[in-house]
Amino acid sequence: MKNRWIGYVAKRYVSRNRKNSPSVVFSILGIATGVLALIVIISVMNGFQLGFIESILEISSGHLRIEDFPLDDEAVNHIRSLAGISSALPFRETSVLMRGRSANPRGVLVRGLPPDALSLDPGLGNRLVMESGSFDLSSEDNIVLGSELSRHLSVYTGDLVSMLAVSGGGFLLDDEEDLYYHVTGIFHSGYYEYDLGWAFINIDRAARLASPEEKPVLLVKLEDRWQDQRIMTQVNNLLEDISASSWRDYNRSFFSALRTEKLMMFILVGLIFIVVGLNIFQSQRRTVLERREEIGMLRTLGASDTEVRLVFVLDGFIIGFCGAITGMITGLFIAFNISAFFTFLETLVNLFISMINKLAILFGADEAAFFSVFSPTIFYIKEIPSRIIPYEVMMICLFGLLSALAAAWFASGRVSRMRPAEVLRYE
Secondary structure, eight states: OTTHHHHHHHHHHHHHHHHHOTHHHHHHHHHHHHHHHHHHHHHHHHHHHHHHHHHIIIIIIOSEEEETOOOOHHHHHHHHTSTTEEEEEEEEEEEEEEEOSSSSOEEEEEEEEOTTHHHHOHHHHHHOEEEEEOOOOSSTTEEEEEHHHHHHHTOOTTOEEEEEEEETTEEEOSOGGGGEEEEEEEEEOSOHHHHHHEEEEEHHHHHHHSOTTOOOEEEEEESSGGGHHHHHHHHHHHSTTOOEEEHHHHTHHHHHHHHHHHHHHHHHHHHHHHHHHHHHHHHHHHHHHHTHHHHHHHHHTTOOHHHHHHHHHHHHHHHHHHHHHHHHHHHHHHHHTHHHHHHHHHHHHHHHHHHHHHHHHHTTOOOOOOOOTTOTTTSSOSSOOOOOOHHHHHHHHHHHHHHHHHHHHHHGGGGGGOOHHHHHHTO
16 A cells, blocks of 8 residues: 555656657557557468468368378268368379460369368368359369469360370370360469369369379368367377378478568567667656656655656556557457458548649649559459457567566666765755
8 A cells, every 4th residue: 555656656757748748649659559550460461371371271281181091981981970070071183284275285283072072071162262153073074173274274164175184204095085174163262373273173083084103182171270180190090001191291381481471570560669669768768867856855755766666667557558558459440440441541542643643634744553552463362351369469469568668667777876865965
């Protein structure tokens, strides 16, 4: 109870500084800007990165892969019955040269799936958006192409494509019927590499195209992908002479690159807190010098060095807390409405550009191009994704608060070197 005066004095100092000096307001705005910027940038980066990761895991690699798996219903159903497994989908894949209406053939990865693949693996169906046609692999001469691949080959739903399977250094062509396929659907995954270089056919036809060395694979997806090690151990113990591999292993380099990219972005944007911390440090040092007589009076009345220092540290806490809360609320609002925010920004900038264009026409100059933050002609996206991870938001707010506390603590170090007698002698 005897230390309640510390909070009262700190609140008075902040209130008076806010009225008499803009440094407190600028410090709060600086913390808020840093927190806002980090939340928005990290949320958009999470949206892009998690979108890529989910595309890879849901379409290509799955959470576990079991090589050389016997494709009999009993073995597959046994795997599906394990706790924690959401789906198990057998497939075969091979590389082919594919040709459509255009003169240039293209190398394509063809994956053979069962006709009921989308019902066996709902996650795959959620990631593949059909632009035209349907995901129909009921017939062995049906094929489903990626949207960019169909544009490259100049084919549409209902057209024919031809392809040669590539095996080692040569081509596989045992039956002339394996040359031609009817395009029954065109999908869009949102991941450019898949839309340009992937196609799906019936798994029985894929078995004829594949070389003897290319064995079937069972693609396993989990309810929680972070439980991969536990379930992989169960699978390895269950099936002899068959080993399962985790998504962490065969995507290690790509995921490590994404993690490093996110860390570097966090560090670079987080440098704003150093600038704000220096501003708070200088502001608190000036406050200490301006209130020497008050500090001397408090020391004379019995306040210790630590108690007087806590007054200024509490000032820093109030500044950091107000800035972090303000930045968090604003940042979350923008992150949840990121598409509307960028649309507003584009509208505002384009309004300014249109005014410049009208003036340019009067003087005979060329018109300026209109502005787009993420132009579809440059970026392969239809909308700006945003993913908010709660613990990252809390870390950003805590980082902003700690930067203000650290600056206030070091700035108040001068208090411990003040002697009440020396201060009051000249006052």
